Amino acid sequence: MKQKICLISFDNWHYDKYIIKLLQQKNIDAYHINLGGYKHANLASRIVNVFSKIFLGINLKTKKKQEHIISELQKNGQHDIILVINPDVIELKYHQQIKQYTKKYVAYLYDSLDRCPVDHLLNAGLFDQVFSFDEQDAKAHNFVKMNNYIYFDKQEIPTEKPKYKVTTISSFDKRFPIYNKIAYQLEQLKVPFHFIFVSRNIEYKKFKYNFKAETGAKTNGQLLFQSKKIRLKQLLKLYSEAEIILDIVQNNQTGLSFRVFEAMGMQKKLITDNKTVVNYPFYNPNNILIIDRENPVIATEFLTTDYEPVPEEIYNQYTLDNWVTTIFDLKK
CATH class of the missing domain: 3.40.50 (Rossmann fold)
Incomplete structure (x- = not known):
């Protein structure tokens, strides 16, 4: 049965x-x-x-x-x-x-x-x-x-460079000032980036933020805002258009978000403020840049090196198949 x-x-x-x-x-x-x-x-x-x-x-x-x-x-x-x-x-x-x-x-x-x-x-x-x-x-x-898991088949590393260097898709929430600060850094470095923020009442929230923000901290002009939800298929397409995925975690979070596993599955580099990522076997400082959320600094040398593939035996630990087998105690 x-x-x-x-x-x-x-x-x-x-x-x-x-x-x-x-x-x-x-x-x-x-x-x-x-x-x-x-x-x-x-x-x-x-x-x-x-x-x-x-x-x-x-x-x-x-x-x-x-x-x-x-x-x-x-x-x-x-x-x-x-x-x-x-x-x-x-x-x-x-x-x-x-x-x-x-x-x-x-x-x-x-x-x-x-x-x-x-x-x-x-x-x-x-x-x-x-x-x-x-x-x-x-x-x-x-x-x-x-952990969370890689929910799609591993993607090939593209032969041609994507049009953006760094991308992120995030809710418009308490993390926004950090993303905004990073956007200004990338702009100064003349690095192409694609940041999208999604939320209900997005225009009101943006207005409220800019009303309170100091002149140099108002929303960067290259940021995109929308109220329409982004579907998962579209999310992966947006990620495919950049070399690096940026992920700022929620306050007091030590677990790894899906962004980490999406980056691994798409064989893309990652910038994150989650310091616990160093404890995982897939961590490679060439692929993952850890920043301080209070004073985020994007190291220029990290932006110039190529992605180094994660060894297969390590990669397989984070697939959906392994997650399902473990959670439901299935036979391997």
Whole structure:
């Protein structure tokens, strides 16, 4: 009999569809309950939810999303494993119901507990196993340390130089002043760069930032801003147009973001402020430049050297196949 696995997540970026696809290729009965794809049934439902949030402080859509999980599990019966990614988006009472539908209940955290606390869930003894991408969280709470993964086939190093030297695609958030400062440095160095910032109400946020910023720190004129979300396929295309990917991590994050693995899979160099990257076997100072977020300095010599491929035996540790095999305890 096929093993039955369910993945529950709020998959805004659509990374998780690759997990399901690979499990199915391994002849596993796998499916995904994507809370990010849940929509109001109709306009009336949307209006009711707006009034509920304003006058009662209750988000009915959040409640319906969680009820949707239970409804889907009821249709599919018992499971061998249910994996929930970033379980903080689900209330304890719904987790307790979910657990009834599986032999093994597993959680994976690819946000730090500082950003997405789950103490109320851990204290309830819900999960049979908890994986975390954050080294400090794993040590502090006895989680299994597990990195994110390369979700696509390794890309060839292009024979021709891409049109940009450095690129980044980021939310417009507290990290923006660091990105902006780096943009001014690259401009002075006459290095072509392509920085895109995405957020709702982006023009208002940009105006608010510039209103408060000193003259020399206002948004660099070469930066691009948009409210429309960038899809994963488009993201990889944008990365392909540059030699180096820039990644500034969230405050108090020690885990490696997907940018690290996208850079490795695309065989591109990386600039990051995540100092823990030196502890990983793929770290190569020729490929990865670590900067100080308080005083970011882009070393010109790093911009001029070519990428050095990661040895295959090390690279394979960070593939989706290895991630899936480890998380679901599959036979190699």
